[in-house]
Amino acid sequence: MELAVGGGMRRSASHTSLSESDDFELTRLLSKPRINVERQRSFDDRSLSDVSHSGGYGRGGFDGMYSPGGGLRSLVGTPASSALHSFEPHPIVGDAWEALRRSLVFFRGQPLGTVAAVDHASEEVLNYDQVFVRDFVPSALAFLMNGEPDIVKNFLLKTLLLQGWEKKVDRFKLGEGAMPASFKVMHDAKKGVETLHADFGESAIGRVAPVDSGFWWIILLRAYTKTTGDMTLAETPECQKGMRLILSLCLSEGFDTFPTLLCADGCCMIDRRMGVYGYPIEIQALFFMALRCALQMLKHDNEGKEFVEKIATRLHALSYHMRSYFWLDFQQLNDIYRYKTEEYSHTAVNKFNVIPDSIPDWLFDFMPCQGGFFIGNVSPARMDFRWFALGNMIAILSSLATPEQSVAIMDLIEERWEELIGEMPLKICYPAIENHEWRIVTGCDPKNTRWSYHNGGSWPVLLWLLTAACIKTGRPQIARRAIDLAERRLLKDGWPEYYDGKLGRYVGKQARKFQTWSIAGYLVAKMMLEDPSHLGMISLEEDKAMLKPVLKRSASWTN
Ligand code: GLC
Numbered sequence: 317m318e319l320a321v322g323g324g325m326r327r328s329a330s331h332t333s334l335s336e337s338d339d340f341e342l343t344r345l346l347s348k349p350r351i352n353v354e355r356q357r358s359f360d361d362r363s364l365s366d367v368s369h370s371g372g373y374g375r376g377g378f379d380g381m382y383s384p385g386g387g388l389r390s391l392v393g394t395p396a397s398s399a400l401h402s403f404e405p406h407p408i409v410g411d412a413w414e415a416l417r418r419s420l421v422f423f424r425g426q427p428l429g430t431v432a433a434v435d436h437a438s439e440e441v442l443n444y445d446q447v448f449v450r451d452f453v454p455s456a457l458a459f460l461m462n463g464e465p466d467i468v469k470n471f472l473l474k475t476l477l478l479q480g481w482e483k484k485v486d487r488f489k490l491g492e493g494a495m496p497a498s499f500k501v502m503h504d505a506k507k508g509v510e511t512l513h514a515d516f517g518e519s520a521i522g523r524v525a526p527v528d529s530g531f532w533w534i535i536l537l538r539a540y541t542k543t544t545g546d547m548t549l550a551e552t553p554e555c556q557k558g559m560r561l562i563l564s565l566c567l568s569e570g571f572d573t574f575p576t577l578l579c580a581d582g583c584c585m586i587d588r589r590m591g592v593y594g595y596p597i598e599i600q601a602l603f604f605m606a607l608r609c610a611l612q613m614l615k616h617d618n619e620g621k622e623f624v625e626k627i628a629t630r631l632h633a634l635s636y637h638m639r640s641y642f643w644l645d646f647q648q649l650n651d652i653y654r655y656k657t658e659e660y661s662h663t664a665v666n667k668f669n670v671i672p673d674s675i676p677d678w679l680f681d682f683m684p685c686q687g688g689f690f691i692g693n694v695s696p697a698r699m700d701f702r703w704f705a706l707g708n709m710i711a712i713l714s715s716l717a718t719p720e721q722s723v724a725i726m727d728l729i730e731e732r733w734e735e736l737i738g739e740m741p742l743k744i745c746y747p748a749i750e751n752h753e754w755r756i757v758t759g760c761d762p763k764n765t766r767w768s769y770h771n772g773g774s775w776p777v778l779l780w781l782l783t784a785a786c787i788k789t790g791r792p793q794i795a796r797r798a799i800d801l802a803e804r805r806l807l808k809d810g811w812p813e814y815y816d817g818k819l820g821r822y823v824g825k826q827a828r829k830f831q832t833w834s835i836a837g838y839l840v841a842k843m844m845l846e847d848p849s850h851l852g853m854i855s856l857e858e859d860k861a862m863l864k865p866v867l868k869r870s871a872s873w874t875n
Contacts, residue, residue, distance in 0.1 A: 748772030
């Protein structure tokens with residue numbers, strides 16, 4: 317096979333942080349192979365070097381940047397039927413690009429981000445006219461895949477400036493590293509100036525600071541670096557400092573006995589009270605991924621070295637904790653069901669004193685013989701057994717999940733298709749909480765009633781994460797099925813933010829239309845399925861050093 321070595325890597329003398337394997341990984345990504353290899357195999361980072369690439373940046377076509385189905389498409393890991401699809405772009409793709417471009421926000425003449433929704437029909441704008449950091453991620457990936465990295469670079473640099481602000485909620489000063497949930501461009505027509513206004517949680521509902529923003533920022537910086545081959549951005553003192561500030565917030569020592577990150581309810585995509593306080597899977601998976609991305613980009617200089625060491629230690633403990641205690645499959649469930657309680661000492665099997673009676677009834681039917689998932693939360697005497705999409709997909713992409721666990725997560729999705737995908741991919745979590753539990757957990761939140769919004773609603777944005785996970789685990793046909801479902805409704809329904817109901821059949825009660833991340837999520841899913849080599853920008857290869865056997869919690873097990 318012939319490999320065309322693409323854009324060279326520049327590295328400053330002090331940039332010694334990339335290990336041999338990371339270095340190799342990046343080099344391979346930058347290599348754009350020329351020939352098409354037709355082979356069916358699991359598609360992880362490893363295979364990035366041996367698939368065909370559909371061509372460089374800036375292909376002609378829509379807006380001079382987008383060419384539907386243009387260029388040579390890879391057939392690797394894609395069933396023949398979907399390969400056929402990739403040559404025949406779906407008619408809604410063009411509409412999606414137009415809608416995405418309409419959501420662009422400019423700052424001093426340069427595109428800087430995309431607003432959360434461009435819904436003219438909606439009476440209340442609330443904060444949907446802002447650029448949300450987490451919402452911008454799928455937009456950014458779409459632009460990167462389409463050869464438009466400048467907007468991503470601008471976003472990364474400007475959000476760094478926002479991070480530099482002094483952040484206060486009442487009289488309390490937030491940590492230096494906090495990244496905003498969202499920001500807005502303010503126009504002063506009189507003075508003819510534009511300024512940025514950011515929200516770090518001080519205006520948010522519930523006043524929660526977003527823990528995920530900083531992690532997404534680091535993950536996006538790596539995606540930019542990996543796609544463009546431009547390492548100079550990540551190497552700037554500003555980006556290095558930005559990363560260190562985010563990291564010092566989450567690597568600081570406290571009283572915690574767990575390597576997971578302690579959080580307030582609503583500090584992530586689920587930004588309202590939903591019982592996701594403590595150690596929510598979404599944050600733990602993003603934390604893990606951000607740590608791994610930072611490890612690849614941090615310089616081993618005087619300031620960076622200390623962080624590199626801390627990250628390595630934390631990753632080791634975090635992966636062990638997550639793979640052992642958050643993991644649930646048929647066997648684990650059966651073991652927990654038979655747990656003894658009140659075990660004192662180091663040899664305790666039931667370490668967190670989980671009372672088997674707290675296992676909810678639905679779980680016994682839901683758990684297939686084949687398949688498994690990372691549960692929502694683990695803390696003393698509390699296991700939140702709900703399934704959350706984002707955390708599980710990120711666990712696959714970051715290789716927090718072992719290869720076996722990744723396969724099991726995908727098996728579960730196939731086995732429980734109706735529950736998790738239904739008529740619109742993808743449930744944000746499963747199942748919904750109802751009645752008394754809903755009152756207690758959500759505080760009677762009328763937006764989060766059962767099977768709506770964050771409480772078991774279906775979010776099209778999650779399609780890109782599902783697709784990426786499918787490609788990584790070599791099961792593109794699952795993504796194909798899900799995309800087909802989405803294509804039947806999304807344009808017709810005006811790109812809603814979410815769908816309601818057990819099957820996700822109804823446009824969400826209070827869903828915005830023309831929700832940008834629903835649009836971008838669809839485009840990213842589409843482009844990734846057509847050209848799986850895009851996966852590398854958002855996926856990390858397994859780190860063998862981290863691989864530890866999952867604990868078998870049989871009664872005979874001792875520490
Ligand atoms: C809602 C979602 C949040 C998203 C925001 C903007 O608040 O819960 O995840 O970032 O809308 O779309």
